[in-house]
Amino acid sequence: MAIEMWVLATVVLGLTLYAVLGGADFGAGVWEFNTGLRASDRQRALVYRAIGPVWEANHVWLIFVIVVMFTAFPTAFAGISRALWLPLLLALAGIVFRGAAYAFHTHSPGAPRQQAAWNALFALASTMTPFFLGASVGAVAKGKLGVDAQGGFDGDYLTGWVSWLSLFTGFFTTGMCAYLAAVYLAREAQGDAELAPLWRRRALAVGVLTGVFAVAGLGIVAVDAPDLGLELRRRGWPLVALSLVAGFLSLAAVWRRRLRMASFGASTTVSTVIWGWMAAQYPYLLPPSISIQSAKAPDGVLRALLWVAVIGSLLIAPALAWLLYLFKVSRTKPDMRTPVSAVPSKTTSPRGG
């Protein structure tokens, strides 16, 4: 495999982990948003407790993807930055508000009204970020952005990214995040008489909805982005099929309360969507003008980048494993976890006053 392919694989891995891990953090906020912020304090406590220790680390996958992209494929990065000016700015605003509102809500003992304001901001921002990032992916995949081979752009900065496909991918990404979050939270709430059934119900509801939406999406692709549709049928179909099967199995596992299985299925579904998209637009980074070959940095840079990735992952992997073990694995063992019931269940905020 050529060196640029290894680097691209690193980018795809980072993107996948961002979607699977960071996506669930956004999804938790999507639920806050979609339930009209009416969650009880116990429900909210589970959400905040689940994402607290990990969201910073999960967020770094996005930074990682960005820096590797502009180091390894600078013209593609410039083209994306130009053509997706507006959706990226909006996603960025979402990222800022989500992180800040989460931190203020969690770490600062505000009065109930302040807490409610932070929470509302957290919910809104958590919803808009995956929408605009997803829409950006759709805009790239459609292949009609009007970026030239050097990364120049002569399209419309404000509306060039809008298409049926990008709107679909925006909503689809948000739905996927919500599904991931519901499945993970159902797993974290295991044993809780109120929260476990709630999240299971939610996972089933949004899972069915997103599944139907996904199938409809294949139709949108065929009509709105025939080139992408052709490549999906030609090259991406095994991954599309795998995604549908994994999604179905994951839903079945939620139904049967096999939540470990369900989490695995849900993350496989999301991963294979990303890989299917990658396979369909291969060998292009920004179809139809910028390919992996045309955008790649000199080999020396790519080699150095891979070394950093390898050595970096030797440092990061054990640390990340420890973090996840401490706050995800050992927590789902009943004896190790702080009972959610320790949080007062009345309407007073747990940190209020």
Added chain:
Amino acid sequence: MRKQERLRPKGVKFMMNPAVLFASGATDLLAARCQMALTLGFHIVLACFGVGMPVLMLLAEWRWLRTADEGWRTLAQRWSKVFAVLFAVGAVSGTVLSFELGLLWPAFMAKFGSVFGLSFTLEGVAFFLEGIFVGIYLYGWDRLSPKAHWLAGLPIAVSGVASAWFVVTVNSWMNAPQGFRLEEGAVVDVYPLQAMLNPATGAQTTHMIVAAYMVTGFMVATVHAVALLRGGPRRHHGRAMALGLALAAPLAPLQLVVGDWAARVVAATQPVKLAAMEGQFRTQRRAPLRIGGLPDAERHVTQYAIEVPGALSWLAYGDVNAEVRGLDAFPSGDQPPTAIVHVAFQVMVLAGTLLLTAAALLGWMRWRRGQWPSGRAALLGISFCGPLAVIALESGWVVTEVGRQPWIVHGLLRTADAVTAAPGVRSVLAVTLTIYAMLLIGTVVALRLLARVPLPEVAHGD
């Protein structure tokens, strides 16, 4: 063209006409630069706390481990809450910067992204470790043994410094670019390590890291000095202030030496920036060091300055008779806005000098009495140190960034050629200003709420 057609006499209408608001040209460049300055200037303060706070938290926790005095644990825990807020806001404001590199300066990234990108990737690794261990440290107080918890904090401090170092190497590369060749405008023969270890790297990274510790230490000392002035619990705030001063005060004299080093590097790599910093319009031997003064770009003189004859020649090149190139040695299109750079430099030097004086006085009293002074006058003085350190930090960045203009990469790519052609940069700036104002207010409110939480009994008493 379009702009002239649509000009309106009344300012308000002018602002509200979207066609004018979206007009391109020099104002968009200025808006993009303001946007970068605003977001960088905001982030840099938080970044300093990201580097410095872990050290203070670990010191306090260390004292708790050694003495079993619960007051130290209380201090470490309260600081870690503050750190959690600052780190989160710093993480998102840093994300803004990584997006903005492409959104605002796409040509810069397209051309040179591969040359300096490795530094950012390394920074990404360091930031990753930092994010992971921040999660473990903040949420692990009850889940880890005290010793394991302390050890989990160490990587935060280490990767904080590493992040700062890697990021500043990119800025130093923009000042002293190397490690590649240009062939027909395209970058070839890239040596990322050579790019990272450019002539400006050593001085700039050291200057910044020392500054980060000084900002953190002095700001912490300020916050707790103010609490003491307001009659807060003496033991708790006294300890906290002492740790802050112990971190920052010894670095003040060191920063003088490092700053001198940094200036000599500027003299060697960017003589035009040095000329602007010093308000040196004419090329001359025995160039004087100007203290204060206001450069007049039209008449090519720096007025109202106190001049120390030969001192600039000596500081820059080690010889009072050395020739210092003035702005007249460079084409007018290559000169930075002299007044801003010179005044910012004077402000930084003044703030640094005041801090050095304060550090010397406080250190002397500490040495004489065996403890940091806690009289009203001393506390009042300390309460100015933190803001002074932030002023020095910000004006220092103005010097290095405005002083590099009109280049984004010194001598190779002009900022005007790198800026995006996207419409509405000024609207984005307006929105960003609003968002950052909210962010600032939110952060201040959150920190004030944290400060108001009453101390547990164990930390009380004198």
